[in-house]
Amino acid sequence: MSARTSPGTSRPSVRPTLLVLGTDPLPRLGRLTGRVRIEYADESTLAERLPHADVLLVWDLASHAVRRAWPGEGPRPRWVHAAGAGVEHLMCPELTASDTVVTNARGVFDRPIAEYVAALVLAMAKDLPRTWDLQRQHEWRHRESQRVAGTRACVVGSGPIGRAIARTLKALDVTTALVGRVPRTGIHGPGELDRLMARADWVVSAAPLTAETRGMFDARRFGMMQPSARFVNVGRGQLVVEEALAEALSKRWIAGAALDVFQHEPLGRDSPLWSVPGLIVSPHMSGDTVGWQDELSAQFVELYERWAAGKPLSNVVDKKRGYVPGH
């Protein structure tokens, strides 16, 4: 029986149970010692332990186990925290319909991902991948490269990550348009996406994965981009029709692309994506700067303090939409 839901108490009568879904390296929860009973689960034990937990910390974000193990009507955690930006892995209709609160790691990855996108944009403009190829061959071959200042970017996704990307690109004097689900000040609505993509030098995908965004970057949209333009995805792999992107690159509809996320992760050794011409492949690392896991731990502990004190949580996900709504 959940400590949190004991009748007649405003505070837990016994220590709440925190269930952590994850493997090494585990979160650093030292500050909660003695105040919470911490249990650990992996994919095989989650279903059995979930009903007894007050709080679930989804530390292993690649796992789909929550969705599969979520109890229907029975006892269940009152709060689920995802130690990442995207929550599409764990959402299921029962969780959406329940009164369980879902929070995410909003804020931790914004700046690192924005820097990563800037690194990719500049590397492509300055032709650095080719520079490395030529260095390996001991070949001195001068080329002209591109100026980034004055180019145009279209950043899709108007959450904190998309906004941080836009800020960073603007700091490099890239004219940047942000596209979100709903138009508001400084943010274009989806109806303007085609027009903005067609004139962009850089299209950056940083949207959450929802029913509306799944597969949004398809052959039609790649076909609409300028031949000199490049595409970057740091959102979710499922936003992109990978075969369509590979074809757009092979047929030179666009000049280049970089994917940090994929439909299937890790990308298998025999995936054709590794060797698509003009495609940069990186292993879902754009947000993971040194200390990221400590930051995620600290963020959870801070949220836990609020929860234990009965204060409202921040970073609350709109479960129907699948992300934390903007301000």
Place this chain on the structure above:
Amino acid sequence: MSARTSPGTSRPSVRPTLLVLGTDPLPRLGRLTGRVRIEYADESTLAERLPHADVLLVWDLASHAVRRAWPGEGPRPRWVHAAGAGVEHLMCPELTASDTVVTNARGVFDRPIAEYVAALVLAMAKDLPRTWDLQRQHEWRHRESQRVAGTRACVVGSGPIGRAIARTLKALDVTTALVGRVPRTGIHGPGELDRLMARADWVVSAAPLTAETRGMFDARRFGMMQPSARFVNVGRGQLVVEEALAEALSKRWIAGAALDVFQHEPLGRDSPLWSVPGLIVSPHMSGDTVGWQDELSAQFVELYERWAAGKPLSNVVDKKRGYVPGH
């Protein structure tokens, strides 16, 4: 006999002779058609043609021919324009002592080089060279990368290029110190270089090559840098003791480096620098964005208009110092 020096005329009585030292692609001087007699020279014909020229445009900046061919006391161009930032290739004591004005391409390369440095800094922070290696091997290997915001840079060279680099790094929230020949507001003097280098995460060399700067980045200075720090040279190859840098990298005194310029260019196929661990080698291209030669042409034509109208030239090099003095 020089048209410019015909006695008793304030304007040339005949068309001035413009001698261009360079090979294809030659500058676009269409706007001067009919107003100037354009002759071309290569290294072998320069000495013979130089005395008859009113103006020398040094288009081929890799050449040392001007220094060798410069006439001592005899007739000589009144104005020499170098289509690059550095003029050390062409200066000789006779040219320095003469009343010939030397100008350079100050302004054309600032932003492109600043972007190039930002590209290298971000690529090293985000471990992109390793990402390309792993992609070639079809290997998915997640790593933690570094946050650039909050790191410290020391930019050596306080001319327009160094200042543009500092501005761009600051836009990425890198705490940046500029070091110049003479301390002034916002610029540290050479006496502070050691202290600044010792605490920097990024040391960027963008100084002109002079007697004072030659070999300034040597074993002592690399030994003083943090083991996690990285070095970038976009100035001149001779600023760096290449063997000392290679040793510093091999012994892991520093974490990485990028050279765009070298003591001997082009770098020979058998140079050991191509394969120094942690060293990025690029072929002197940091400033050369698409259209750079047109920009250089346009800049020269603009200067020519001033010269022909008897107006004072801008971008005038202090021939003793070897660069255009700052404001």
